Amino acid sequence: QVQLVQSGAEVKKPGASVKVSCKASGYTFTSYGISWVRQAPGQGLEWMGWISAYNGNTNYAQKLQGRVTMTTDTSTSTAYMELRSLRSDDTAVYYCARAITSTAPIDYWGQGTLVTVSS
């Protein structure tokens, strides 16, 4: 069965960086892409971007351009999301999720990774 297993919770100081991993199994990794979606405490869902696991092409949300980098390692079927220059309003649960293209339905989700930014 399709599974996306994310790395554990992180606590970071403002200005630091965080890198969240997402290990995929149960499907051909390079046939799909990975979207990243975050959810601030008590808030709704915010799409951050998408990366093709086939060729590494990316689409990022404009508000995060320059601070976010999404990568994949096809040898381990793992996707990564790095967010830099962290601010308190980056505190959120970060989800990876499978989508065949950047504009396709997101059909499977990871369990989420809580990133807390606090001094």
Added chain:
Amino acid sequence: DIQMTQSPSSLSASVGDRVTITCQASQDISNYLNWYQQKPGKAPKLLIYDASNLETGVPSRFSGSGSGTDFTFTISSLQPEDIATYYCQQYDNLPLLFGGGTKVEIK
């Protein structure tokens, strides 16, 4: 960016009631709309894709309709396990945007 307006933001209904949630897009998105269910502390789950197609394994009491700018999500007979927040999401254009969510509670 396409804006998604979802209403109501919350509702309370009795077990067995018919529940309806609406989502309006700021421009024509054809049928490129999904509906997700999110239970507390859990990741969202895809229920409906392409506005009206039921994802495999999802109970038939859930349904979706609409096209263009106006969409509706319906639970035909609310069950206790349906307590969750429901989100619409457009995927016609980037950035993908979600509606603000509808929290469904049991009366």
